[in-house]
Each structure stands twice: as C-alpha cells, then as structure tokens.
Amino acid sequence: MAEDLTRFRNLLGGSPRDADGGDWIESIDPATGKPWASIPRCTAADVDAAVAAARTAFRSQQWRGLTATARGALLYRLADILAGEAERLAQIETRDNGKLIAEMRGQLNYLPAYYRYFAGLADKVEGSVLPIDKPMMHAFTRREPLGVIACITPWNSPLLLLAWKLAPLLAAGNTVVIKPSEHASCSTLAFVELFERAGFPAGVVNTVTGLPGECGEPLVRHPDIAKVAFTGGEPGGIAVYRSAADNLKKVTLELGGKSPNIIFGDADLERAVYGAVSGIFAASGQTCIAGSRLLVQRDVHDEVVDRLVALAGTARIGDPKLVDTQVGPVTTLAQRGKVLEHIAGARQSGAECVLGGDVPTIPGFEDGWFVQPTIFTGVNNNMPIAREEVFGPVLAIIPFDDEDEALSIANDSPYGLAAGVWTQDIGRAIRMSEQVEAGTVWVNTYRAVSFMAPFGGMKRSGIGRESGQEAMDEYLQTKSVWIDLGNPVANPFVMR
Structure with missing residues (x-):
C-alpha cells in the first residue's frame, strides 16, 4: 500500500x-x-x-x-x-x-x-x-x-x-x-x-x-x-x-427502486423536462429514487424526447470537484461495468439509444469511471431496462395514452420507492398520488427530501x-x- x-x-x-x-x-x-x-x-x-x-x-x-x-x-x-x-x-x-x-x-x-x-x-x-x-x-x-x-x-x-x-x-x-x-x-x-x-x-x-x-x-x-x-x-x-x-x-x-416519472400532456413541459433530468442524471443516476422510467403521454412524447436530448446533451461531464461539473463518475468500477451491461442489453432488446450510451473521453481523467448520460426510446415495460435497477445515468422512456394506462405501467413493477407526476390538473395530481404504489410521490417536482417527511418504500x-x-x-x-x-x-x- x-x-x-x-x-x-x-x-x-x-x-x-x-x-x-x-x-x-x-x-x-x-x-x-x-x-x-x-x-x-x-x-x-x-x-x-x-x-x-x-x-x-x-x-x-x-x-x-x-x-x-x-x-x-x-x-x-x-x-x-x-x-x-x-x-x-x-x-x-x-x-x-x-x-x-x-x-x-x-x-x-x-x-x-x-x-x-x-x-x-x-x-x-x-x-x-x-x-x-x-x-x-x-x-x-x-x-x-x-x-x-x-x-x-x-x-x-x-x-x-x-x-x-x-x-x-x-x-x-x-x-x-x-x-x-x-x-x-x-x-x-x-x-x-x-x-x-x-x-x-x-x-x-x-x-x-x-x-x-x-x-x-x-x-x-x-x-x-x-x-x-x-x-x-x-x-x-x-x-x-x-x-x-x-x-x-x-x-x-x-x-432499490425503478421509479416512474410521469409526464402528462397538460404539464409545463419545460419544468417537467428539467425534473426528468434531475431525476435520472443528477448524481449520475446513483440514487435509489432515480426516476429511471420516464412515462410520457403520447401526444407530447416526441417533443419531450427532443427537449430531453437537447438539455441532457449539454451536461458537463468531468471532475466532480469543480462546481460547474454537472455529471460525475460512477462510484465503483464494477458498477460502471454493470451500467454498461444494462445499456448493451437495452440495445439488444430493441430499444433505441437517442443519447449517449458509451464511455466519454475526458482529458486528464482517462482512467476515471464515467458513463455518458444515456436515453432510450422505444421501450416497453417488459424490457429489462424498464424492470431492473440500473443505478447509473440511463433513462428509459415509455409512452402511454391515458391516465389508466399510466397507472398500470407505473405500478407494474416489483419496486415502490418513489414516483413523480407532472400535470396542471389538480384532480389528476391527487388521483395519481393516491393510486401510484410508492412511498414518496412528487407532484411537479422531483428528488426533494426533508428531515420532516417520512421516507421509505413499498413492495420490494x-x-x-x-x-x-x-x-x-x-x-x-x-x-x-x-x-x-x-x-x-x-x-x-x-x-x-
């Protein structure tokens, strides 16, 4: 040593x-x-x-x-x-x-x-x-x-x-x-x-x-x-x-968690897209509450994807000790290997990688354990990328048509730690918060915690x-x- x-x-x-x-x-x-x-x-x-x-x-x-x-x-x-x-x-x-x-x-x-x-x-x-x-x-x-x-x-x-x-x-x-x-x-x-x-x-x-x-x-x-x-x-x-x-x-x-972050067509899309980025790319996706399943209503799906790719594509990857860095490394080499395996598996399952999906080259940090912010579309809820916790900066986007389908997809998971709901309809916000199977539900925000708010999971x-x-x-x-x-x-x- x-x-x-x-x-x-x-x-x-x-x-x-x-x-x-x-x-x-x-x-x-x-x-x-x-x-x-x-x-x-x-x-x-x-x-x-x-x-x-x-x-x-x-x-x-x-x-x-x-x-x-x-x-x-x-x-x-x-x-x-x-x-x-x-x-x-x-x-x-x-x-x-x-x-x-x-x-x-x-x-x-x-x-x-x-x-x-x-x-x-x-x-x-x-x-x-x-x-x-x-x-x-x-x-x-x-x-x-x-x-x-x-x-x-x-x-x-x-x-x-x-x-x-x-x-x-x-x-x-x-x-x-x-x-x-x-x-x-x-x-x-x-x-x-x-x-x-x-x-x-x-x-x-x-x-x-x-x-x-x-x-x-x-x-x-x-x-x-x-x-x-x-x-x-x-x-x-x-x-x-x-x-x-x-x-x-x-x-x-x-x-663990495989938390659904649900964007409805009536949401403030700018806020929702920022919330989606916060939910999965903050902390390089290494949080149990990561909003790694992004459920998007079909009528705004393409616009949300375009906005997400544009915003996440500007993320500054590099030295975590610098205050302007936005995405740091994965904490362990073994975990980075698992993240890359999940990315490869998603491709093999037929999901389309529309951003990232690889190891970045960062001058001065060539031996660091980095993974690019990665976004997949064409995902259905039966794919491993939608069911297994990745614990890395990898987002799976799943379209839905209506509130009932959103709930069905959100709750079709062995996990129940957290969820996000983006809507300007207060009735929908309350209905979703009542029916989503998660220990924490955020409405028009994500990844907020406090010493006052009980935190924990349902199911597994x-x-x-x-x-x-x-x-x-x-x-x-x-x-x-x-x-x-x-x-x-x-x-x-x-x-x-």
Missing part, C-alpha cells in the same frame, strides 16, 4: 482504532481511478469489540442516565460542530465517491438540520396512563430504546443516509455500530471524530469498516445487536433480512420509514407497567 495515502481510522469505545489484524483497504477516487486513502479492514474480532463497547455504553449511567433533554442537547452541539465541518466533509465525500461537490456541499450544509430536528424530538417521546379496567390498579406505558443498533450505509450519499438513521436512534437513547460501504467509508470515519467534541460518552457511537462477508455479516448476526438499519441494493437487503431473522432482530430496509423497495416523527418509532419499544394499589390478596392460581 502506498505510504502517501491518507489513513482514516475507526472509532471504538471513544478512541481511534485500526483493524485488529492490521490490514487496510485502499479507497479509490472514482474520477481518477487511483487510490487516495485507506481504511481499516475489519473482521469479526473488530465487530465483537465494537458491539461490546456499544453495549457497555448503552447500559452505562453516562448514557442511560442522561435525561432525554440532555441527549437532545448533545445532538444540538453535534449539529453546531457539523455545520463548521461541512466543507471539509463535503470535500472528503466527493473525493471518495465521486459525487459532485455542488451536491455534497448542499447535503452537508443541510445535515445539521437533521440532527437539530431529532434533538428537538428527544424529549417529546411520551408514554401514557392507561384507564385500566382492573380496580385498584395503576397502569402506564413507557417508550424505551431498543439497545445496540447496527447501521449499514451505502456509497452513494454516506453521511446523508447515515443521518436518517443515526439522528433518530440517538435521540431515542440507543447506541450504535456503523458499517459504511467499503467503497466510501472515509467521510463517515471523519464525521464520527466529532462526537467526542460534542461531549457524547465513549462507546455510544462506534464504527467498523471492511468487506461485507468479513465484518458486515458478523455485525448483522451478532446476538447483541437489537436492530439493523440498512440502506443498499435489494440483494444486500435480502441477505440482511435473512441473517437478522436468525436472531429475530428488528430491521429497517431502504432498498423496503421495510420501515426514515425521517419525520415516524422515524423515532423505528428505534423505540413499548413497555407496560402495572402497579397494584392495595387490592386484597388474590387467588394465585387465577389470572388477575
């Missing part, structure tokens, strides 16, 4: 730590195809140590003894520190996963709001007194944390998607072991350094980095993990679900919700408490 690589270390029990075996993994800059940093290559021994630290912290007075208001105060302090570190973390994330610096700055500058929102919810968790039907009995409920949570995050937006899990689970009083993607761990390891500065007790937040089979699977299977919160692809989610089932762990799974797109007040429920359990106020001694062999 090159000696000049930046080394990032895990956080375990409040202290920086290398892998127990002393091994490292190179992290590759997707824009250059060259290593720039290294992360510890952890194994089951590191997982055991991290879970033990989190378990000790969960039971400690330093954490469990805090009032909910005090937990919230720690999250407020973390948010303030994070705001001051946003630019540094954005630069690390761009270098590590190839996302545009413009987008990473936007995400990192917004992240403190997530932690502040859940800081405010920390002391709003309430039980209730039950009007119990038994005489001389007092009964009430408590809302309590689950214990040690395993957070497994992907490579496309590591710190944003971590916040969706970490902020509510800490506000609820849990502790955590974070396992970021081995392809983009550096920003997470830099971020967790902030917890000591914020005053969190040692062991509340811990990390392990490495390969899925070497540390991810041992983490999911660990008997002291109460819940797994996972964001990633469907195969990974299925593997997590199966492993978690062995110990009856709770899970939150935010998985996942289990549970992140963000919003509902996210707190994912990390709490209810306990019932009964107190006898002085009843006569009862028959011990009969249920009270």
